[in-house]
Amino acid sequence: MSTLLDVLSIVAIVAGAFFYLAGTVGLLRFPDAYTRLHALTKADNLGLVLVVIGLLPQVDGVLTALKLLLVWLLVMLSSAAVSQLIARSARRRETRP
Amino acid sequence: MMTTLASGAVVLLLLWLALWTVVARDAFLAVAGFVVYGLLLALVWVRLAGIDVALTEAAIGGGLTGALLLGAVGRLRATESETAAEGAGAGTRAVAAVLSVGVTAALVLGVLMLPEPVPTLAPLVVPNLPATGVANPITGVLLAFRALDTLLEAIVLVIALIGVWSFAPDRAWGGRTGPRYHADPDGVLAYLARVLPPLGIVIGIYLFWAGADHPGGKFQSATILAAMWMLVQMAGLADSPRTDQVNLRAGIVIGPLAFIAVGVVGLWTAGAFLGYPDGWAKPLILVIEIALLPTLVLVLALLMNGPPSRGGAR
Numbered sequence: 187m188s189t190l191l192d193v194l195s196i197v198a199i200v201a202g203a204f205f206y207l208a209g210t211v212g213l214l215r216f217p218d219a220y221t222r223l224h225a226l227t228k229a230d231n232l233g234l235v236l237v238v239i240g241l242l243p244q245v246d247g248v249l250t251a252l253k254l255l256l257v258w259l260l261v262m263l264s265s266a267a268v269s270q271l272i273a274r275s276a277r278r279r280e281t282r283p
Numbered sequence: 284m285m286t287t288l289a290s291g292a293v294v295l296l297l298l299w300l301a302l303w304t305v306v307a308r309d310a311f312l313a314v315a316g317f318v319v320y321g322l323l324l325a326l327v328w329v330r331l332a333g334i335d336v337a338l339t340e341a342a343i344g345g346g347l348t349g350a351l352l353l354g355a356v357g358r359l360r361a362t363e364s365e366t367a368a369e370g371a372g373a374g375t376r377a378v379a380a381v382l383s384v385g386v387t388a389a390l391v392l393g394v395l396m397l398p399e400p401v402p403t404l405a406p407l408v409v410p411n412l413p414a415t416g417v418a419n420p421i422t423g424v425l426l427a428f429r430a431l432d433t434l435l436e437a438i439v440l441v442i443a444l445i446g447v448w449s450f451a452p453d454r455a456w457g458g459r460t461g462p463r464y465h466a467d468p469d470g471v472l473a474y475l476a477r478v479l480p481p482l483g484i485v486i487g488i489y490l491f492w493a494g495a496d497h498p499g500g501k502f503q504s505a506t507i508l509a510a511m512w513m514l515v516q517m518a519g520l521a522d523s524p525r526t527d528q529v530n531l532r533a534g535i536v537i538g539p540l541a542f543i544a545v546g547v548v549g550l551w552t553a554g555a556f557l558g559y560p561d562g563w564a565k566p567l568i569l570v571i572e573i574a575l576l577p578t579l580v581l582v583l584a585l586l587m588n589g590p591p592s593r594g595g596a597r
Contacts, residue, residue, distance in 0.1 A: 260482070267475040274471075 191243035202236030219276040227269040321345025334498035342506035416565025418496035451590040457527035461588030466519040476518030483511040505579030538578030
């Protein structure tokens, strides 16, 4: 059972790292602010949730697991809000003569 | 092996980032580099098992200082190109380069030439820690063995705030601090400013309380609480305070005043300024910490806000 959980952790964390990498490649390669934000927030949120899922079987208590989930929720909340703010600010700068 | 490689990579990245921050042409980019540098440095402190330092570095070094610098960049934006055009002469640049390389070389030499074993007071702190009643040695050192340093630190913060306020023109004295924020009342920022503060306040108070026995403490806690207040102000959900409010000023000075009062009482009860009588260390430390918290939150947030102003948008 524990081997199975370890395999699950490894698979999930490697997949998460892959999405982080993909998000970063997108950030570096995409042409404008909106597509870059799209790559960063979408891929990194997926990467983070995969890393959290991978870490969950490894923690030593329910409280730590809940803290991990809370970290995930907080990062989701802030990254969603901040990406909106950045996109709006980019849009304002575009329409300004 | 793997961890050594990872640590080496982080150190190289840190050095590269530091260099990039120094040579960046644009002030905004330099500040962005500085913030990332602070967060990476926090990771390094975690790796060195200095969780308290890591928390402080992330909160104050990367977060608050970064935000202060961003504010400064915003204020300087209008004149940045002129200043850059004037530029510093080759001589000034050379002197600056020589000075910074010299300081770095002296620091490197100092670290490399430390005697073995490294001189430390840690063996003295550990057996005496139980007398303070706190289990986190950092808190014990900051508020019992070196309480005077912490007192002066708190006073310096208040003086820094007075310095910032002094930049206000006479007619603005007593006005509201900081820029006027114009946020969409139904926008994302307002949403975030409604959802995040309840959580942030709980986390801030938890960090404060945990500081007695675990990594954490008033500074990290105050940064989070100040950030929550800033968020509410920036979203336009609350006004920034007026500098002539008596209760605001009382909140700003209560920390150092309570600290000094405890110190003076120590003259009689324990025979030394800032001495704690037997068995009273923990409650007195708690009194000081609780009194310092509003001071730190107010000073950190008001430093961010900047000098007071009057009238409409600037």
